[in-house]
Amino acid sequence: DIQMTQSPSSLSASTGDRVTITCQASEDLLDYLNWYQQKPGKAPKLLIYDASNLEAGVPSRFSGSGSGTDFTLTISALQPEDVATYYCQQYDNLPRFTFGPGTKVDIK
Amino acid sequence: EVQLVQSGAEVKKPGESLKISCKTSGYTFRSYWIAWVRQMPGKGPEWMGIFYPTDSDTRYSPSFQGQITISADNSIDTAYLQWSSLRASDTAIYYCVRLNATGRLSNWGQGTLVTVSS
Numbered sequence: 001d002i003q004m005t006q007s008p009s010s011l012s013a014s015t016g017d018r019v020t021i022t023c024q025a026s027e028d029l030l031d032y033l034n035w036y037q038q039k040p041g042k043a044p045k046l047l048i049y050d051a052s053n054l055e056a057g058v059p060s061r062f063s064g065s066g067s068g069t070d071f072t073l074t075i076s077a078l079q080p081e082d083v084a085t086y087y088c089q090q091y092d093n094l095p096r097f098t099f100g101p102g103t104k105v106d107i108k
Numbered sequence: 109e110v111q112l113v114q115s116g117a118e119v120k121k122p123g124e125s126l127k128i129s130c131k132t133s134g135y136t137f138r139s140y141w142i143a144w145v146r147q148m149p150g151k152g153p154e155w156m157g158i159f160y161p162t163d164s165d166t167r168y169s170p171s172f173q174g175q176i177t178i179s180a181d182n183s184i185d186t187a188y189l190q191w192s193s194l195r196a197s198d199t200a201i202y203y204c205v206r207l208n209a210t211g212r213l214s215n216w217g218q219g220t221l222v223t224v225s226s
Contacts, residue, residue: 034213046213096158096167099154101152
C-alpha cells in the first residue's frame with residue numbers, strides 16, 4: 001500500500017503570511033493527488049485536484065504543485081478563515097484512495 | 109445540486125448492531141462509486157470501503173474487511189454502512205462520499221457520529 005506523510009503536522013502563522021504544506025508518497029503517484037480543507041465539525045472540502053488544479057469556487061490564494069512523490073499546498077496570504085486541517089489524498093489505484101495524516105493550521 | 113444526506117447520530121452498546129444510511133440526490137446514483145470514510149476523534153480520514161451501485165461491486169480496506177458491510181438500495185438512491193457487532197473502538201464520525209471518475213471527492217455527506225459505550 002502507498003504510504004502518505006505530511007509536514008509539518010501543525011503550524012502557526014500570522015495573517016498575510018505565505019504558508020507551505022508538503023505531502024510525500026512512498027510510490028510514484030504521477031499527479032494523482034488532491035488536497036482538502038477540513039474545519040471543525042465539517043466534512044472535508046476539495047481545494048486542489050490532480051496536484052495543481054484549483055477546484056471551482058476556491059480562492060486563488062490556494063495553489064498546488066508537484067508530481068511523482070513530492071507535492072506542495074501553498075496559501076499565498078493566510079486569512080483567518082483558513083484556520084483548518086489540510087489533508088492530501090492519493091488515488092493511484094482507484095476506486096481505492098488514502099489520505100495523509102493532516103496538517104493543522106492556526107493563526108498566531 | 110448533488111446532495112448526500114446521512115442518518116442521525118447513534119449511541120450504541122458494545123455488541124449491538126447498527127446500519128447507517130446515506131440518501132443521495134441530484135445525480136444518477138448508479139453511475140458513481142460511493143465510499144465510506146471513518147474519522148476517529150482528532151485523526152485523519154480513513155477509507156473503509158466502496159460500492160458501485162450498477163453492479164454491486166464492493167471493495168473493502170483490509171483494515172475493515174469482515175468488520176463492516178456496505179450496500180445500497182438503488183430504488184431509493186441510498187447507500188448503507190452496517191456493523192453486526194459494534195466495539196468501543198468503532199466510536200467515530202462516518203462520512204459517505206461520492207467518488208468522481210478522476211479521483212475527486214467533491215461531494216460529502218454531513219457525517220454520522222457513532223458512539224459505542226457501555
